[in-house]
Amino acid sequence: MARRRRKPRLAVWKFASCDGCQLSLLDCEDELLAVADALEIAYFPEASRGEIRGTYDLSLVEGSITTAHDAARIQDVRRRSCRLVTIGACATAGGIQALRNFADVEAFISVVYANRAYIQTLATSTPIADHVGVDFELQGCPINKRQLLEVITAFLSGRRPTIPSHSVCIECKLKGNVCIMVAHGTPCLGPVTHAGCGALCPSYNRGCYGCYGPMETPNTRALSEWLQSLGMTPGDLLRVYRKFYANAAAFRTESKRHDP
């Protein structure tokens, strides 16, 4: 590969989100200089003041679409981006704020805000891919910084990112963990959850919370039946699936089955 003539331009965009995923990039303390060396960080309001100008080779998009303004803005971002990668639960599935999709937003607004006149919001929180074409989705709440670096280095060398979409269980087994669902009877979402966290919670004797969203072929119905045999009620199951990835298709469908 010939030496690149100009550094690829990177942009990091924020939509409805908590900033946690963008911070994963800043959290790459040891690698941040190398990132800045390999890419021109052209737009990253979280880290530096800059302005939107021209086009970007790689756009990382955090956050979901919850306003009409953002629905228009993401179209502009897409037009300016050669590659668009969504990062995190908000951008890839709508995030925790997608709980509104199961409720009445007007009712929330009347409870939370004194004056409704200044609030302009959509009734739903939706992932970026519902609005524009996306080149790659990096799941996780928050994303794993190693995986973010993998996406960036894969982009730089023009290869497919090595981000397996199998279950958390496989990571759990590679680590040599004792399965806590089998050996302790602790309910765990690992079998239906996308790998990426390194089986963090099961490694500390906590059942997987599903923060990385559905794995490639999630059989949530079969897992729910088993979780019920471990003592979970329909109410528990509703809450288990209705968290950070509540709006991801597999979890949404499953939570609705347990919604009275």
Next chain:
Amino acid sequence: MGKTSDAALITRVGVQRLIEVLTARGYQVIGPTVRNGAIGYDAIAGIGDFPVGWTDEQDGGHYRLRRRDDAAFFGYAVGPHSWKRYLHPPRLRLWRAQRSGDEMRIIDEDDEPPRYAFIGVRACELNAIAIQDKVFLGGPYVDPHYRSRREAIFTVAVNCAVAGGTCFCASMGTGPKVEAGFDLALTEIVHDGEHRFLVEPGTDFGAQVLAELPYRPAPPADIDTARAIVERTAQSMGREMPATDVPALLRRNLEHSRWDDVAERCLTCGNCTMVCPTCFCTSVEDETDLSGTMATRTRRWDSCFTMDFSYIHGGSVRSSTRARYRQWMTHKLSTWVEQFGTSGCVGCGRCISWCPVGIDITEEVRVLHEDECDGDDS
């Protein structure tokens, strides 16, 4: 093969000494030990690390440690780990490549694994190692990583004194009595008198190690007791593989509706393949660094339950759960025979216990078998 005439008796002190002798000879001694609510395999320093007085309760998707009313060292069945972790590690860096200018240099890994001494290897596990030997060492392409680990091991086998709730080695012809592939074989006698172990050497090297232990010749009565223990274990298997030509049964039933039924229950999580002591599949992953000068290739365990496993241009060949469960089960029990000349299953029961939803390979075979038998009756 252990010769009864060479059989010796050792006590707990002798077992402690065995660990010390092997350590002194430069082995990293790996044996059973309690880890986070289960009996796994890990480095051990002495008999105090054994699961003394523990046993296990196992069923589909269920494992619990239970107390025994004695101080047995080996009074349980196999747990979540297998020796595969040591002989065929879950992750292994294969090589790196460094680029400087237009030059590329391959940096080989110094793969210098420890010499392992395995203590407490069960009959099913010896058979699993023999099966992986065929996979990795048989044929024209030898796996150097497996070979370097495998050739150096010292194996202390144990005849099973209890069968687990998901064990079915007796019906697979792979246990519970150890037959071959060990340096020393122990049978634990914990009741009736002193806590003692019958030791049978399986190799000359095993006999040499035995000679360094405080032992006495085994009285014939203890040899009989040891035989009786393992025979009793054979009678108390928690599961049983139907006594029929299973490879042919599966070949006849590739389109059976039972595959749809199991697909409703299977999570495609891959746990069964990870815990299986004979599953050998891996994937290679490449990583590059930010400067674009260093690439790393790593090998890691993979599973036929993932979509990537059968991904070729255009998509995954086995996209349905039905196809993936069928691949796993027919490979273990049927096509493995064509490929390697033995079954790929040794009846250890791990895939049953550690399946998060308790899917039972013996039960799936039984349903197909009984369905055919019913057909014959009508």
